[in-house]
Amino acid sequence: MSQINVDTIATAAGVEQARLVQVVNATYNTYDTTTTTCGLDNTIPQISELEEFMTASITPTNTNNTLIVQFQAPVGMNSSSGPFIVAMFQDSTANAIAVSATAENSGNYSQTNHMTFIKTGSIGTSSTTFKMRYGSDGGTTAINGTSSAQLFNGCPTATLTIWEIRA
Numbered sequence: 001m002s003q004i005n006v007d008t009i010a011t012a013a014g015v016e017q018a019r020l021v022q023v024v025n026a027t028y029n030t031y032d033t034t035t036t037t038c039g040l041d042n043t044i045p046q047i048s049e050l051e052e053f054m055t056a057s058i059t060p061t062n063t064n065n066t067l068i069v070q071f072q073a074p075v076g077m078n079s080s081s082g083p084f085i086v087a088m089f090q091d092s093t094a095n096a097i098a099v100s101a102t103a104e105n106s107g108n109y110s111q112t113n114h115m116t117f118i119k120t121g122s123i124g125t126s127s128t129t130f131k132m133r134y135g136s137d138g139g140t141t142a143i144n145g146t147s148s149a150q151l152f153n154g155c156p157t158a159t160l161t162i163w164e165i166r167a
Contacts, residue, residue, distance in 0.1 A: 019166035021065060026056035028073075029157040031150035033142045036135035038085045045087040045096040050133035053143055056160045057129040064167035067119040069130050073158030075102060075113045076146035082137040086113050089131045096133075132160055 030053075038049040060067065075084045083103050087096035098117040117130075140147040144156040 021061055021164040021166050022058070023164075024056050024058045024162045026054055026160045027157050028054040028160075029144060029154055031142065031145045031154065033140055033145075033147060034135055035140055037137055038087070038135050040083060040085070040101065040137040045085065045099050045133075047089050047092075047094050047096075047131075047133065050085065050087055050135040052131055052133045054158060054160055055129050055131045056162055057127055058162045058164065059127040060123050060125050060164055062167065063122050063124055065123060066165045066167065067123055068163040068165065069098075069117040069119070070161045070163070071113075071115045071132055071159070073113050073132075073134075074144050074151070074156040075111060075134070076142040076151075077136060077139060082139060084113060084134065084136055084141050086115065086132060086134045088115060088117055089133060091129055130160065130162060132158070 032053055034051040036049070036051040038045050058067065069088065071086070071088065073086065075086070077084050083101040085099065085101050087100075088098040089095075090097050098115055100113055100115045102111060102113045134143060135141060143158055144154070145151045
């Protein structure tokens with residue numbers, strides 16, 4: 001993981017807009033497939049329903065700051081998969097805090113899935129870990145390739161970035 005420290009984000013006139021406190025970034029470029037399922041229904045995905053593939057941890061510096069968590073990944077599925085489902089979890093909480101479903105058309109293909117989660121209020125100052133888990137409601141799904149093959153010799157990369165912004 002890498003970390004970037006910046007003092008201030010300001011307009012051209014020098015008016016402070018936000019203060020970026022820290023950035024934590026995790027990457028995952030391993031090709032992986034799963035047949036783990038999660039129902040495509042009106043319930044919150046549970047941590048036991050999907051396969052974990054990456055995490056990132058941050059220790060906020062002030063309980064009143066804001067965390068912005070961004071995720072992107074090249075994903076793939078086969079024609080029998082149904083939507084690719086990716087969910088974000090925090091620490092040991094069973095319920096997903098964010099979820100995205102990417103529809104499949106037909107055949108075996110790859111596309112990119114994006115997600116942003118913003119945590120405000122009392123975020124605490126203890127280390128917290130965000131966990132990404134994936135699967136579908138049936139069939140085979142993949143990270144960094146299609147459901148049947150790795151693409152581009154390992155160049156596709158999933159990223160999970162956490163930004164801490166001063167209150």
